[in-house]
Amino acid sequence: MVSTLRVPTDNKALIDLYKNVRRRTMEIVAPLEIEDYVIQTAEFMSPPRWHIGHTSWFFETVLQAHKPAFRVYSEDFLYYFNSYYEGFGSRIERPKRGTKSRPTVKATVAYRNHVDEQMLSFLESTSDPTIWSLVRLGLEHEMQHQELLVYDIKHLLCDQFDVKLKSKPGSAVRVEGMAEIEGGLMWLGYRGSSGGSSPTVKEGSPEEISIYQSGDESTNSKGFAFDNEKPEHQVFIKDFAIDKAPVSNGDFLAFIQNGGYKNFRWWFSEGWETVNREHWHAPLYWEIHDGQWLIRDFDGLRPVSERLDEPVCHVSFFEASAYAKWLGKRLPTEAEWEKAACYDSNGVKHLFPWGEQIPRAEQGNLFENGHWSAAPVGSYPQGVNAYGCHQLIGDVWEWTTSDYVPYPGFKSEFDEYNDKWFVNQKVLRGGSFATPQLHIRSTYRNFFHAHERWMTSGFRCAQDI
Numbered sequence: 001m002v003s004t005l006r007v008p009t010d011n012k013a014l015i016d017l018y019k020n021v022r023r024r025t026m027e028i029v030a031p032l033e034i035e036d037y038v039i040q041t042a043e044f045m046s047p048p049r050w051h052i053g054h055t056s057w058f059f060e061t062v063l064q065a066h067k068p069a070f071r072v073y074s075e076d077f078l079y080y081f082n083s084y085y086e087g088f089g090s091r092i093e094r095p096k097r098g099t100k101s102r103p104t105v106k107a108t109v110a111y112r113n114h115v116d117e118q119m120l121s122f123l124e125s126t127s128d129p130t131i132w133s134l135v136r137l138g139l140e141h142e143m144q145h146q147e148l149l150v151y152d153i154k155h156l157l158c159d160q161f162d163v164k165l166k167s168k169p170g171s172a173v174r175v176e177g178m179a180e181i182e183g184g185l186m187w188l189g190y191r192g193s194s195g196g197s198s199p200t201v202k203e204g205s206p207e208e209i210s211i212y213q214s215g216d217e218s219t220n221s222k223g224f225a226f227d228n229e230k231p232e233h234q235v236f237i238k239d240f241a242i243d244k245a246p247v248s249n250g251d252f253l254a255f256i257q258n259g260g261y262k263n264f265r266w267w268f269s270e271g272w273e274t275v276n277r278e279h280w281h282a283p284l285y286w287e288i289h290d291g292q293w294l295i296r297d298f299d300g301l302r303p304v305s306e307r308l309d310e311p312v313c314h315v316s317f318f319e320a321s322a323y324a325k326w327l328g329k330r331l332p333t334e335a336e337w338e339k340a341a342c343y344d345s346n347g348v349k350h351l352f353p354w355g356e357q358i359p360r361a362e363q364g365n366l367f368e369n370g371h372w373s374a375a376p377v378g379s380y381p382q383g384v385n386a387y388g389c390h391q392l393i394g395d396v397w398e399w400t401t402s403d404y405v406p407y408p409g410f411k412s413e414f415d416e417y418n419d420k421w422f423v424n425q426k427v428l429r430g431g432s433f434a435t436p437q438l439h440i441r442s443t444y445r446n447f448f449h450a451h452e453r454w455m456t457s458g459f460r461c462a463q464d465i
């Protein structure tokens with residue numbers, strides 16, 4: 001089932017990566033009180049206790065399938081910590097994850113420690129590339145759940161969460177207007193071993209050093225991509241313009257103040273129904289007090305007027321589309337977005353706007369930056385692309401107008417992971433302040449339903465030229 005992932009050069013590097021990723025999950029939840037771990041505040045979120053168990057469950061399925069004489073830790077845990085995998089047996093319904101006080105947090109941590117012990121001894125004893133690929137997938141899966149933990153802890157506690165926030169860099173340059181980008185045939189998707197033949201970085205070049213060769217998170221992430229990013233294939237796009245920056249709170253406030261949420265004209269029919277049914281007047285986490293809009297965040301409840309330059313966050317596809325229509329613009333397709341985020345002025349494609357190296361803190365606002373929210377537009381001039389577009393990587397996931405469907409020639413590398421979600425969802429690109437640096441690439445395809453806005457979602461607009 002699993003194939004085409006780069007094989008690590010030694011066990012130690014993969015073991016170090018395993019330890020680092022597993023440790024970070026526990027660092028994220030460390031400020032929680034015991035009562036916080038088991039509460040489910042909405043159907044879409046999961047209790048933190050469930051995440052720390054579920055990410056261990058994933059590795060236990062690897063052990064079950066591949067470690068000789070491995071004995072299941074607990075049938076009850078298999079039931080409670082399975083997410084949606086029909087192939088791995090029955091499971092608790094998602095909205096009911098917060099209705100049980102057992103397994104306790106203590107029992108869940110003991111389970112996690114047991115799985116780690118078993119995994120580490122297993123990793124020292126095997127050099128099977130299939131297993132190493134599965135473990136890498138498990139670590140990418142865990143990084144996805146680290147990001148989900150940020151969303152869920154925000155919904156659970158928001159400004160009551162006692163996390164130390166690093167101060168934001170502040171806008172270094174003024175970023176305005178749109179970049180004009182030439183169309184034509186382009187390569188869409190991750191190059192990978194099953195992909196096409198675009199003129200990206202050369203195999204074996206210094207830029208292509210595998211993560212495993214240093215065993216830390218400072219090298220590039222070319223060694224991994226999800227199956228849904230492959231195969232790379234050619235598509236044709238027309239010339240287009242795209243915003244040089246994500247739409248800001250200030251921009252979006254103008255839409256609200258212009259009656260944007262009260263005018264059916266800007267909305268898709270389903271979006272307009274949602275606005276009325278859910279009584280939407282602003283993005284999630286915006287509150288109005290005495291006629292003034294404020295945003296509740298990890299750093300407290302602050303007036304929008306203090307955060308005008310930050311990319312707007314927690315908007316649905318419906319809200320992003322309505323704003324774009326109001327301005328006489330539209331959202332970009334994922335091909336347009338990828339063209340902006342991958343191609344340099346010579347027509348050469350890269351993994352990131354700046355080349356092949358995974359993001360550094362100065363290039364984009366990702367989880368390691370420690371801000372737990374988006375930074376002002378213009379804060380990352382070192383992350384700019386060849387056309388003058390800023391913050392394509394990090395800060396907020398950006399909605400595209402593209403449906404989440406398989407690329408031509410798609411082959412599933414793990415049953416039920418990505419393949420069963422290819423219907424009724426939209427693609428988002430670029431990662432957010434909650435995404436680990438190692439986990440993002442410009443070809444990464446995130447996906448959510450058009451009405452969802454509990455994740456760190458924003459957008460930039462595009463236009464025909």
Ligand SMILES: [Fe+2]
Pocket residue numbers: 054083141145
């Ligand atoms: Fe999962």
